[in-house]
Amino acid sequence: MRAGPAAGSAASVWRHAAAAVFPADALSPAGLAALYLFLAVLVTAPFWGDSYIVTLGTLILYSSLVGQSWNLMLGFAGLLSIGHALFVGLGAYTAGFLFAKAGIPPIVGFVPAVAVAVLAGSFIGYLGFRYSVGGVYFALLTIAFAEFTRIMVEHAGFLDGTQGLFLPVSQADRKGVDLINLRGHPVMFYFVIMALSFGALLLSRALLRSKLGYYWQAIRDDQDAAQSLGINVLRYKMYAVMISSGMAGIAGVFYAFYSNSLFPDSTFGIERSIEVTLAPIVGGVGTLFGPIFGTFILTPLGEVITWLIGALKSAGVIDPALKLNGLKLLVWGIAVVLIVLFKPRGLWPWFRDRLGLLRKARDDGDTGGRGDG
Amino acid sequence: MSFETLINALVSGLLTGLVYGLSALGLSVIFGVIRIVNFAHGELMVMGMFFALVMFRLFGLDPIMAIPLAAALMFAFGYVLQAVVISRVAHLPEHMQFLLLAAIAIVIVNACLLAFGPDAQGVQVGYALDSFAIGSLIVDLPKLYAAITAVAIAGLLLGFFKYTATGKAIRACADNHMGARVVGLDVGRLYALTFGIGAACLAAAGCVILLLVEVQPYLAPAYTLLAFVIVIIGGLGSLPGALVGGVLIGLSEDLAAAFFDPSMKTAFSYGILIIVLLLRPQGLLGKAAR
Numbered sequence: 001m002r003a004g005p006a007a008g009s010a011a012s013v014w015r016h017a018a019a020a021v022f023p024a025d026a027l028s029p030a031g032l033a034a035l036y037l038f039l040a041v042l043v044t045a046p047f048w049g050d051s052y053i054v055t056l057g058t059l060i061l062y063s064s065l066v067g068q069s070w071n072l073m074l075g076f077a078g079l080l081s082i083g084h085a086l087f088v089g090l091g092a093y094t095a096g097f098l099f100a101k102a103g104i105p106p107i108v109g110f111v112p113a114v115a116v117a118v119l120a121g122s123f124i125g126y127l128g129f130r131y132s133v134g135g136v137y138f139a140l141l142t143i144a145f146a147e148f149t150r151i152m153v154e155h156a157g158f159l160d161g162t163q164g165l166f167l168p169v170s171q172a173d174r175k176g177v178d179l180i181n182l183r184g185h186p187v188m189f190y191f192v193i194m195a196l197s198f199g200a201l202l203l204s205r206a207l208l209r210s211k212l213g214y215y216w217q218a219i220r221d222d223q224d225a226a227q228s229l230g231i232n233v234l235r236y237k238m239y240a241v242m243i244s245s246g247m248a249g250i251a252g253v254f255y256a257f258y259s260n261s262l263f264p265d266s267t268f269g270i271e272r273s274i275e276v277t278l279a280p281i282v283g284g285v286g287t288l289f290g291p292i293f294g295t296f297i298l299t300p301l302g303e304v305i306t307w308l309i310g311a312l313k314s315a316g317v318i319d320p321a322l323k324l325n326g327l328k329l330l331v332w333g334i335a336v337v338l339i340v341l342f343k344p345r346g347l348w349p350w351f352r353d354r355l356g357l358l359r360k361a362r363d364d365g366d367t368g369g370r371g372d373g
Numbered sequence: 374m375s376f377e378t379l380i381n382a383l384v385s386g387l388l389t390g391l392v393y394g395l396s397a398l399g400l401s402v403i404f405g406v407i408r409i410v411n412f413a414h415g416e417l418m419v420m421g422m423f424f425a426l427v428m429f430r431l432f433g434l435d436p437i438m439a440i441p442l443a444a445a446l447m448f449a450f451g452y453v454l455q456a457v458v459i460s461r462v463a464h465l466p467e468h469m470q471f472l473l474l475a476a477i478a479i480v481i482v483n484a485c486l487l488a489f490g491p492d493a494q495g496v497q498v499g500y501a502l503d504s505f506a507i508g509s510l511i512v513d514l515p516k517l518y519a520a521i522t523a524v525a526i527a528g529l530l531l532g533f534f535k536y537t538a539t540g541k542a543i544r545a546c547a548d549n550h551m552g553a554r555v556v557g558l559d560v561g562r563l564y565a566l567t568f569g570i571g572a573a574c575l576a577a578a579g580c581v582i583l584l585l586v587e588v589q590p591y592l593a594p595a596y597t598l599l600a601f602v603i604v605i606i607g608g609l610g611s612l613p614g615a616l617v618g619g620v621l622i623g624l625s626e627d628l629a630a631a632f633f634d635p636s637m638k639t640a641f642s643y644g645i646l647i648i649v650l651l652l653r654p655q656g657l658l659g660k661a662a663r
Contacts, residue, residue, distance in 0.1 A: 131650075
């Protein structure tokens with residue numbers, strides 16, 4: 001993108017904003033152009049797209065936020081969580097409960113929501129690390145807590161149990177813009193989740209390039225070596241879990257107010273937790289942009305499959321009366337299997353290198369799907 | 374707390390627990406040797422359940438009689454899965470293996486959903502409602518048959534690992550992967566065999582458990598989790614541990630259902646799991662060092 005001198009000031013603002021996210025020194029001209037294009041499409045989407053595009057975009061950005069939160073734990077600190085729905089769900093239920101039962105708006109309610117998620121994360125993390133429950137066992141501990149919480153919430157009368165917790169919303173609410181109460185038009189939600197997701201990206205990048213980030217990577221690559229160099233492994237792992245669960249808690253608050261109904265099963269279920277892990281792994285674990293890229297592949301892929309099935313049905317190739325529950329997920333699952341088998345580093349590093357989005361001159365060795373981008 | 378309720382819950386829990394133990398054995402065999410956590414565990418078991426259901430519908434075959442064929446087919450499936458797909462991710466980090474198996478699980482569940490629909494379906498064997506009484510103790514016949522079959526198969530499996538040359542070779546791979554290669558064992562083939570054996574075990578467990586519950590595709594993730602809970606309590610990779618863990622969870626489920634609320638029974642299982650993970654992460658019968 002070449003901006004003329006007249007458009008210079010606006011372009012330079014953009015360039016600075018972009019450089020804050022992706023350091024200009026790391027991006028090739030092609031990468032910079034791709035970035036501008038990506039941002040332009042995202043920001044203008046509600047103006048050229050219909051309500052379907054807005055919904056799809058909201059879904060993608062939401063998954064990318066949760067994916068980034070999860071990636072922070074595994075990709076940066078080497079902690080595999082398969083119970084991430086727990087933190088999202090705790091955030092969602094706390095903020096939802098405060099709003100539905102006590103009328104406390106999310107602008108206030110998000111503080112206790114994040115606090116509860118972080119507390120749960122710290123608790124699991126502390127127990128796990130304290131008793132050195134590592135690897136697969138830590139992952140199973142996270143599932144155990146998520147499932148345990150799901151059953152408890154199902155039996156919690158004050159959270160309306162299996163009947164589901166519903167947030168009050170009126171038709172008038174869906175037209176306006178009320179950021180205090182997070183009530184408004186779908187486009188408002190689109191921009192809110194975009195801001196949150198970008199905030200998460202900026203935070204992840206800042207963390208990764210801080211001392212903390214280097215500690216995390218040292219722990220991830222070799223915990224014993226890190227410890228022997230005097231890094232307080234327990235403390236820094238705790239930070240990773242806390243930041244990750246807090247981020248997931250914020251995503252949960254958004255989820256509660258966007259969907260307006262919370263059910264223990266669909267909020268804390270193991271399927272949710274597995275979903276969380278798919279996009280970052282497909283995109284590339286430990287990369288900044290991988291989780292976002294992964295959702296931009298997987299979510300539309302699901303939509304394309306749905307559309308294809310519909311098209312094949314109306315063309316008479318498939319009997320229209322046939323019930324095809326599950327066909328979409330079947331194809332989707334096969335796609336994930338193929339990606340794991342053939343692009344195990346994730347799609348983003350491959351895509352990035354293919355299109356030359358990063359500058360070549362990088363001699364710090366281990367860019368292998370890590371570090372910038 | 375009446376004595377009758379307690380004794381009935383204990384016996385019922387013991388019998389169900391033995392069936393759980395057989396299922397968990399399949400997971401433990403695979404982890405103990407290949408060091409892969411099989412996230413498609415419940416899905417393989419549900420495949421076995423559907424197979425037994427079809428056999429019953431078509432030929433009126435008792436699910437217990439369907440075991441040999443189900444086990445043979447599932448052995449072949451497991452063998453190919455390990456040899457062709459899973460072996461390719463052996464060098465990848467744990468989370469990639471997890472994702473691969475989770476994706477395979479998604480594929481299996483949804484294939485079952487396409488083939489059989491979402492409704493729960495069961496078999497009505499002649500003895501479905503039969504039971505006998507010893508004093509105030511009432512034993513359901515299907516549960517008793519299921520437990521006896523499970524114990525017999527578990528015994529066969531343990532015997533195979535203890536006494537046959539192939540079983541010993543597989544244990545050698547588990548104990549020392551490098552050493553097994555050095556003495557010339559075909560580790561790749563043994564791994565595929567192991568996965569096949571684990572899968573066959575699940576097919577058998579699926580056939581047996583069809584006597585006790587109705588099958589539907591979404592049962593699969595619940596069984597995966599149940600088996601995880603059991604093997605971690607018993608010790609991942611320990612075969613007797615899987616049986617002990619199975620019995621423990623069977624007992625805790627039935628006791629929780631009898632004295633609290635049936636819908637709380639899994640909460641108790643997870644409670645036990647969390648305590649075991651914290652106090653004895655290697656499991657009750659697992660080896661300490663990793």
